[in-house]
Amino acid sequence: xxxxxxxxxxxxxxxxxxxxxxxxxxxxxxxxxxxxxxxxxxxxxxxxxxxxxxxxxxxxxxxxxxxxxxxxxxxxxxxxxxxxxxxxxxxxxxxxxxxxxxxxxxxxxxxx
Amino acid sequence: xxxxxxxxxxxxxxxxxxxxxxxxxxxxxxxxxxxxxxxxxxxxxxxxxxxxxxxxxxxxxxxxxxxxxxxxxxxxxxxxxxxxxxxxxxxxxxxxxxxxxxxxxxxxxxxxxxxxxx
Numbered sequence: 001x002x003x004x005x006x007x008x009x010x011x012x013x014x015x016x017x018x019x020x021x022x023x024x025x026x027x028x029x030x031x032x033x034x035x036x037x038x039x040x041x042x043x044x045x046x047x048x049x050x051x052x053x054x055x056x057x058x059x060x061x062x063x064x065x066x067x068x069x070x071x072x073x074x075x076x077x078x079x080x081x082x083x084x085x086x087x088x089x090x091x092x093x094x095x096x097x098x099x100x101x102x103x104x105x106x107x108x109x110x111x112x
Numbered sequence: 113x114x115x116x117x118x119x120x121x122x123x124x125x126x127x128x129x130x131x132x133x134x135x136x137x138x139x140x141x142x143x144x145x146x147x148x149x150x151x152x153x154x155x156x157x158x159x160x161x162x163x164x165x166x167x168x169x170x171x172x173x174x175x176x177x178x179x180x181x182x183x184x185x186x187x188x189x190x191x192x193x194x195x196x197x198x199x200x201x202x203x204x205x206x207x208x209x210x211x212x213x214x215x216x217x218x219x220x221x222x223x224x225x226x227x228x229x230x
Contacts, residue, residue: 044221
């Protein structure tokens, strides 16, 4: 079946530190890959996505590259801010009419 | 982006009672809504897909008689947890999208509703 595995948190970083949240997937076919973010008290928001191998999604300084050979979509940011503190979910969708499959989420706390 | 609102954000109820959670799309018509459940330290698990005007499609292992889903209008879907028990305590999240499959647009999520059954 289709599944997403992401690193367990919580992750605590100092401001301006480098962030990596690992995400690997198992899927039939060629999925689209997503990172969603949930800030405290809010719903999930799409952070970035990639629809085919070697695509790089980027937004708000975050980026992730669709690596088919390693079935990975790791999230990175060069310099995190306190405002990046949130829960990050990696997800995949196999086709346009199927629901998302989520990882467990990784809580990030950035301290000043 | 579009807004999806859930209500209530959190609810505490006694075992054996029923609880209704609403999911509304505030500025678009949601032909399809999805209900997810999240256990502590677990993935968001899809419970059911709700299409406006028709019966919901439940995922394997989800009791349709326990988790009643109604999608009576293009802007409202409700999840009713009937005869709730402590093991139903969880975080429930809805999401919604416009249009028909196959979708190319974004999926929008509600804030989630935390249910605690005593």
